[in-house]
Amino acid sequence: MAETMILLNKVQVGQAVRVLKIDAGKSLEGQLQHMGIREGEVLKVVQNTKKGPIIVAKETMRLALGRGMSQTIWVEVISDVKSSSKKN
Amino acid sequence: MMKSTICLAGNPNSGKTTIFNVLAKSHEKIGNWPGTTVEVKEALCLIGSEQFRLVDLPGIYSLTAYSMDERVASEFLLQEHPDVVLCVVDASNLERNLYLTCQMLEMGQRVVVCLNKMDLAKRRGLAINSSELSQVLGASVVEAVASQNKGIAELQEALSRAQQQSPHDFHIDYGELEPLIVKVQQQLEDAHIQSGFLNRALAVKLLEEGPTSTEFVRKTPNGEAVLEKVAQAKESLAVNVKAQVLERRYAFIKGLAAECVTKTLTLEDMITVSDRIDKVLTHRFLGLPIFLGAMYALFKIVFTVGEPVVDLIQNFFAVLGAGASSGILSAGLPAWLASLVSDGIFSGVGSVAAFLPYIMILYLEISFLQDSGYLARAAFIMDRFMHALGLHGKSFIPMLLGFGCSIPGIMAARTLGSRKDRILTILVLPLMSCAARLPVYTLFTAAFFKENQGLVVFSLYVLGIVMAIVMAKLLRQVLFKGETVPLIMELPPYRMPLLKDVMTHMWVQALMFVKKAGTVIFSFVIITWALASLPFGVEYASEASIIGHIGRVVAPIFVPAGFGFWQAGVALFFGVMAKETIIGIFGTLYGAQEGTLPVILAQHFTQASGYAFLVMVALYTPCLPTLVTIRKEIGARWAYLAAGYMFVLAWLMSVLVFQIFSLFLFFFTSG
Numbered sequence: 180m181a182e183t184m185i186l187l188n189k190v191q192v193g194q195a196v197r198v199l200k201i202d203a204g205k206s207l208e209g210q211l212q213h214m215g216i217r218e219g220e221v222l223k224v225v226q227n228t229k230k231g232p233i234i235v236a237k238e239t240m241r242l243a244l245g246r247g248m249s250q251t252i253w254v255e256v257i258s259d260v261k262s263s264s265k266k267n
Numbered sequence: 268m269m270k271s272t273i274c275l276a277g278n279p280n281s282g283k284t285t286i287f288n289v290l291a292k293s294h295e296k297i298g299n300w301p302g303t304t305v306e307v308k309e310a311l312c313l314i315g316s317e318q319f320r321l322v323d324l325p326g327i328y329s330l331t332a333y334s335m336d337e338r339v340a341s342e343f344l345l346q347e348h349p350d351v352v353l354c355v356v357d358a359s360n361l362e363r364n365l366y367l368t369c370q371m372l373e374m375g376q377r378v379v380v381c382l383n384k385m386d387l388a389k390r391r392g393l394a395i396n397s398s399e400l401s402q403v404l405g406a407s408v409v410e411a412v413a414s415q416n417k418g419i420a421e422l423q424e425a426l427s428r429a430q431q432q433s434p435h436d437f438h439i440d441y442g443e444l445e446p447l448i449v450k451v452q453q454q455l456e457d458a459h460i461q462s463g464f465l466n467r468a469l470a471v472k473l474l475e476e477g478p479t480s481t482e483f484v485r486k487t488p489n490g491e492a493v494l495e496k497v498a499q500a501k502e503s504l505a506v507n508v509k510a511q512v513l514e515r516r517y518a519f520i521k522g523l524a525a526e527c528v529t530k531t532l533t534l535e536d537m538i539t540v541s542d543r544i545d546k547v548l549t550h551r552f553l554g555l556p557i558f559l560g561a562m563y564a565l566f567k568i569v570f571t572v573g574e575p576v577v578d579l580i581q582n583f584f585a586v587l588g589a590g591a592s593s594g595i596l597s598a599g600l601p602a603w604l605a606s607l608v609s610d611g612i613f614s615g616v617g618s619v620a621a622f623l624p625y626i627m628i629l630y631l632e633i634s635f636l637q638d639s640g641y642l643a644r645a646a647f648i649m650d651r652f653m654h655a656l657g658l659h660g661k662s663f664i665p666m667l668l669g670f671g672c673s674i675p676g677i678m679a680a681r682t683l684g685s686r687k688d689r690i691l692t693i694l695v696l697p698l699m700s701c702a703a704r705l706p707v708y709t710l711f712t713a714a715f716f717k718e719n720q721g722l723v724v725f726s727l728y729v730l731g732i733v734m735a736i737v738m739a740k741l742l743r744q745v746l747f748k749g750e751t752v753p754l755i756m757e758l759p760p761y762r763m764p765l766l767k768d769v770m771t772h773m774w775v776q777a778l779m780f781v782k783k784a785g786t787v788i789f790s791f792v793i794i795t796w797a798l799a800s801l802p803f804g805v806e807y808a809s810e811a812s813i814i815g816h817i818g819r820v821v822a823p824i825f826v827p828a829g830f831g832f833w834q835a836g837v838a839l840f841f842g843v844m845a846k847e848t849i850i851g852i853f854g855t856l857y858g859a860q861e862g863t864l865p866v867i868l869a870q871h872f873t874q875a876s877g878y879a880f881l882v883m884v885a886l887y888t889p890c891l892p893t894l895v896t897i898r899k900e901i902g903a904r905w906a907y908l909a910a911g912y913m914f915v916l917a918w919l920m921s922v923l924v925f926q927i928f929s930l931f932l933f934f935f936t937s938g
Contacts, residue, residue, distance in 0.1 A: 211755060213363075214757065215362065231551075232647055234545070234549070243643070246654075248753035248755060
């Protein structure tokens with residue numbers, strides 16, 4: 180399991196991930212929790228460029244997370260980018 | 268008989284405002300938003316034959332005070348005792364929304380749940396068993412689509428029913444913590460601590476270290492002792508009590524949502540229209556140009572659509588003023604009265620009122636952007652840049668609102684989680700040119716930059732933004748060292764804004780402007796007129812009048828900026844009360860009707876000094892109401908700081924602009 184654990188900002192667009200650990204300090208973790216980002220939850224990365232914030236989807240919710248924020252969330256990839264999307 | 272209070276609560280983007288507007292349709296009365304201790308929107312509403320006080324809490328995710336908004340909401344509930352809490356829940360995102368509802372129920376509130384956006388939920392393949400939800404929660408659950416007025420009658424019925432019922436006994440089972448909860452509850456009872464919460468809920472809140480509740484208990488006579496006992500009891504347990512409480516509550520909600528919601532679509536299918544729009548609007552390269560284009564269009568529309576109407580109103584006031592004045596004279600009444608009516612009232616108030624169309628259009632556009640969901644995207648796009656300034660994208664929304672009026676912008680900064688971010692945002696926010704400064708820009712550009720009016724006005728907006736960037740960077744380095752709190756922000760799905768919501772928002776703002784024009788501005792115009800006419804026998808608005816003396820004292824400061832004459836000094840002096848008065852004062856001092864004011868101004872200002880004056884107006888000390896709001900929100904010393912630094916900054920910039928502009932003109936015309 181440890182080898183599949185990566186930071187959220189390293190996840191490619193279209194990949195679904197499960198949240199393993201959040202390491203952002205009390206207040207931010209609390210905020211994330213109340214918005215539905217908790218350990219064990221499944222998210223999908225909708226947008227991720229090299230700089231700036233990323234967008235994740237949790238079911239119908241879209242959440243923008245600052246780059247710094249995304250670097251505190253450890254996840255494991257549970258599904259790869261669909262083969263239909265031709266991305267390198 | 269006291270009116271019953273219905274309090275609206277819900278997550279941001281749950282459609283709370285729409286519900287508020289629908290319910291408040293008959294007796295709309297918006298409370299004073301920079302209000303007293305707890306600022307909340309208020310209206311009267313009529314259900315059946317009974318009148319209710321309808322209170323709109325800010326949109327929040329929980330009652331745990333992570334942001335100022337959440338603090339305000341939980342303080343309101345702790346101290347006031349609303350008769351019914353109407354929880355507006357976004358049905359398409361049930362699980363997250365239920366958290367707040369459960370907190371309300373735990374507190375012992377009489378809750379009515381409004382499952383809003385049922386249409387959206389259906390489209391997203393979610394079927395919700397609302398009767399089961401109602402049973403578990405012990406509260407009425409009403410399905411609704413507020414944007415189409417569906418379910419509103421049922422909602423009203425449920426509200427009036429709930430008011431007569433006693434609150435359902437709602438319990439979340441906290442498992443092994445139960446004995447501890449009972450113990451704390453007993454301690455609260457022994458200490459005779461009473462709050463708007465049930466004692467059980469207060470006990471739970473203490474265990475999960477809710478800051479508002481802890482503070483509340485600490486302030487009670489026996490509070491300290493109780494808190495100490497709670498701390499001891501917590502330590503005696505081997506588990507992390509706070510984490511355990513949250514985990515139990517989340518588990519309960521997750522279970523409840525799983526039981527009541529049937530999903531027919533998978534995560535893969537949930538790529539929505541909204542996501543497709545986002546692919547373009549938040550695109551890495553396209554996002555920013557699109558945003559800037561939208562901003563340019565915003566102001567272009569204000570001028571193009573507004574101008575003919577403004578002209579019309581100006582002419583109307585000019586004719587009215589002249590007519591009234593000659594009427595008074597021909598009726599044999601004294602000349603000073605004619606002067607008061609024509610020079611004071613009509614040219615002063617009229618010149619301000621004429622700009623109402625601009626303000627209405629601007630607000631219409633801002634609330635359109637806000638309701639459509641684009642404003643959150645703008646924050647997203649700007650996050651990268653804001654980060655470079657030591658702020659984050661969320662600070663951008665208050666600043667954007669500042670283009671309408673600084674005050675709602677300052678209030679909106681409450682959604683920011685960190686106090687440092689909040690103070691910093693508020694300090695630079697008044698540099699955004701508010702709608703009240705727009706009339707001054709329009710008037711001066713009409714006088715000096717007829718051909719490039721739009722461009723020159725745009726440059727002032729840009730100047731404000733650039734200065735805000737510089738100041739934010741500077742303040743961050745000097746006063747607020749340390750890390751920026753990262754961005755967490757929901758991007759609501761795009762939707763077509765409801766005409767009613769947009770109109771209501773615009774109308775409320777326009778009404779405030781009219782009120783301001785009618786009271787503050789009116790009285791300052793009268794004062795100016797009086798000061799310009801006294802001492803007796805002096806020529807109206809001449810240097811020998813009292814106002815001439817005031818102006819002469821202030822004027823020398825502005826000599827290096829090119830407008831060191833007393834009229835400008837007076838206008839700037841009174842402009843601190845409300846920026847719009849600047850035109851009114853010029854109108855009164857020069858005794859000009861609106862149409863002729865640009866011509867008269869051209870005799871006093873040059874292009875260079877005119878632009879320098881605009882730079883001054885764009886950047887100098889915020890108006891008094893703004894300063895009062897800053898004081899109320901973050902404290903007096905910050906208000907003084909804002910007043911002081913902005914004046915110095917404005918003076919420096921306008922001197923710089925005047926000197927460079929003059930030099931440029933000199934070479935340009937001579938060579």
